[in-house]
Amino acid sequence: MSEAVFKADSVPVLAQGYRFQWEPAQDCFVLLYPEGMVKLNPAAGEILKRINEKQQTVAELIAELKEAFNGADLGDDVYRFLEEAHGNSWIRAE
Amino acid sequence: MATAGSEQNKAPGSTGGATGMNVRDQIKQPLWLLAELTYSCPLQCPYCSNPMDFAKVKKELTTEEWISVFKQARAMGATQLGFSGGEPMTRPDLVELIREARKLGFYTNLITSGVGLDSAKVAEFKEAGLDHIQVSFQASSEDLNNLIAGTDAFKHKIEMAKAVKANGYPMVLCFVTHRQNIDQIDEILDLCVELEADYVELATTQYYGWAMHNRDQLMPMKEQLVRAEAIAHQYQEDLQGKMKVYYVVPDYYEERPKACMNGWGNIFLTVTPDGTALPCHAARDLPGMTLPNVKDMSIDEIWNGSDDFNKFRGFDWMTEPCRSCDEKEKDFGGCRCQAFMLTGDATNADPVCSKSPHHHLIEEAVAAGIAEAAKPVTEQKPLVFRNPKNSKKISGL
Numbered sequence: 001m002s003e004a005v006f007k008a009d010s011v012p013v014l015a016q017g018y019r020f021q022w023e024p025a026q027d028c029f030v031l032l033y034p035e036g037m038v039k040l041n042p043a044a045g046e047i048l049k050r051i052n053e054k055q056q057t058v059a060e061l062i063a064e065l066k067e068a069f070n071g072a073d074l075g076d077d078v079y080r081f082l083e084e085a086h087g088n089s090w091i092r093a094e
Numbered sequence: 095m096a097t098a099g100s101e102q103n104k105a106p107g108s109t110g111g112a113t114g115m116n117v118r119d120q121i122k123q124p125l126w127l128l129a130e131l132t133y134s135c136p137l138q139c140p141y142c143s144n145p146m147d148f149a150k151v152k153k154e155l156t157t158e159e160w161i162s163v164f165k166q167a168r169a170m171g172a173t174q175l176g177f178s179g180g181e182p183m184t185r186p187d188l189v190e191l192i193r194e195a196r197k198l199g200f201y202t203n204l205i206t207s208g209v210g211l212d213s214a215k216v217a218e219f220k221e222a223g224l225d226h227i228q229v230s231f232q233a234s235s236e237d238l239n240n241l242i243a244g245t246d247a248f249k250h251k252i253e254m255a256k257a258v259k260a261n262g263y264p265m266v267l268c269f270v271t272h273r274q275n276i277d278q279i280d281e282i283l284d285l286c287v288e289l290e291a292d293y294v295e296l297a298t299t300q301y302y303g304w305a306m307h308n309r310d311q312l313m314p315m316k317e318q319l320v321r322a323e324a325i326a327h328q329y330q331e332d333l334q335g336k337m338k339v340y341y342v343v344p345d346y347y348e349e350r351p352k353a354c355m356n357g358w359g360n361i362f363l364t365v366t367p368d369g370t371a372l373p374c375h376a377a378r379d380l381p382g383m384t385l386p387n388v389k390d391m392s393i394d395e396i397w398n399g400s401d402d403f404n405k406f407r408g409f410d411w412m413t414e415p416c417r418s419c420d421e422k423e424k425d426f427g428g429c430r431c432q433a434f435m436l437t438g439d440a441t442n443a444d445p446v447c448s449k450s451p452h453h454h455l456i457e458e459a460v461a462a463g464i465a466e467a468a469k470p471v472t473e474q475k476p477l478v479f480r481n482p483k484n485s486k487k488i489s490g491l
Contacts, residue, residue, distance in 0.1 A: 021199060025170070034203060034228070036174070
């Protein structure tokens, strides 16, 4: 595994050309990009929804998710997802 | 959270081996709408997939008719909209169509030669919500590019590619390769690096429409392909994380057919300039097509209820060797149009498949291309360029 891209003070943003939206026909959040679409699972959808809504640090993002999901500690999952999403070129770190 | 998402357009996806696909709730709804806005084009590329008789289409759909098509397809769940042609830039209402499509929630793709585009328009489209512009090139060098495109367009294309990048679009460059330009693949890729392309599509010519007519003159040699593929893979490796290179393998040199359109009436919906709805842009020439038109029927009726769209859904229509083949859910028997063009029967296996009793037709076509290339240049057949004059002449209009 290569070195982690995201740290607590990184700000994840959607990569250029990617659009995040809810698709009623698919009943899930999706990422759209040139000539393609990725259907997101609910957890990925919740994280990307927040990344799409406003720019904030990973620490703030985790805190917000914790609050939204009854205090569950999602830190590891969030970091894992961010690295995976970065590997897929969906997001970048600012 | 091991898999956060599934790619919809890359994987064909199993339809569950359903029989009786006419049952409406078993039909997948369209994800991709290709809007061929016009057959007008300032270029004359001899590998164009437009029908030979395009000159016969006089009346294009109006702005309102196109917007109605967009609304209907979007309501059915389509997310990708491609503005194509011909050259979509020749439609004066293009910016309005982009605005409406984007408002509906489509990811909007403009597929253009770059001719007719200028920096102001690139910015105007951006403001209207266009998501992506794909600029197609014919070759990396000015001379060959202009020869193949039948016009003097290369410098302008380079400028437009730069304008696309400057306006914050993801840059997607598309090169259609064939015998006469494939040896320039390294120059093509260097040009893409120089232009800071995000995605590069190296697509080998597929033989439909005008390309079929010019097949002997376009067919690449095996050695050319081996070299091109090795170079493409080298660039893929070297540019990982910077530029994505898609190399589309030419099916005439394959042993198994492509999963054409990801299955008939499964994902793709093409609407042609006159409003004919097709499961793929080459399907107009298949026999027995009813060619439903968006002016007479709703997209829902066409997609779910028309004979055309149900014709090759599922597996019941298949003949042997496809019918009992364990790979049929992977490639759907290949391309119906290619099966018809080469074997005369659209229900046959795509002859690209080595299991097809007609596979020799593919080998003969490759051999004919090689024989043509071996002739002295003065004796080689000239490329027939795609223009209204040739269209009328060849189609007897």
